[in-house]
Every structure is written in structure tokens, then in C-alpha cells.
Amino acid sequence: MKKANEYEIGDLVILLVDKYNTIGVGSVGIVKSQWSRTLVNCAFGNTSGAFISEEIKHLEGSCK
Numbered sequence: 001m002k003k004a005n006e007y008e009i010g011d012l013v014i015l016l017v018d019k020y021n022t023i024g025v026g027s028v029g030i031v032k033s034q035w036s037r038t039l040v041n042c043a044f045g046n047t048s049g050a051f052i053s054e055e056i057k058h059l060e061g062s063c064k
Contacts, residue, residue, distance in 0.1 A: 006037075027044045
């Protein structure tokens with residue numbers, strides 16, 4: 001299993017916060033790139049942008 005703040009292009013992630021208008025909690029997205037340990041570029045459906053790594057989690061880690 002990957003470490004919490006380590007993401008690679010193509011990783012599936014789940015959104016943990018409810019502060020975005022077009023993306024709900026639990027939405028599944030894909031990592032496009034990681035700018036730093038704290039900033040990850042993701043796409044959730046038709047919405048993409050940079051997310052703080054604490055706002056997302058690896059999808060496989062959420063199934064346990």
C-alpha cells in the first residue's frame with residue numbers, strides 16, 4: 001500500500017471534504033500529477049485542479 005501523501009499519475013483517489021461546489025464527498029478521481037508532498041493535481045469527472053493532499057485519499061485505502 002502506498003504512503004498517504006505519495007501519489008503517482010493514474011492513481012485513483014477519493015475526495016474527503018465537502019467544500020467544492022461541483023465535487024461531492026466520496027467522489028472518485030484520478031491523479032494527473034503531484035506538485036509537491038502537499039499539492040496534487042486531480043481530475044474528478046469534468047472538474048480538475050490542484051487539491052491539498054489531506055483532502056484526498058487513495059481509493060484502495062478507503063475500502064478497508
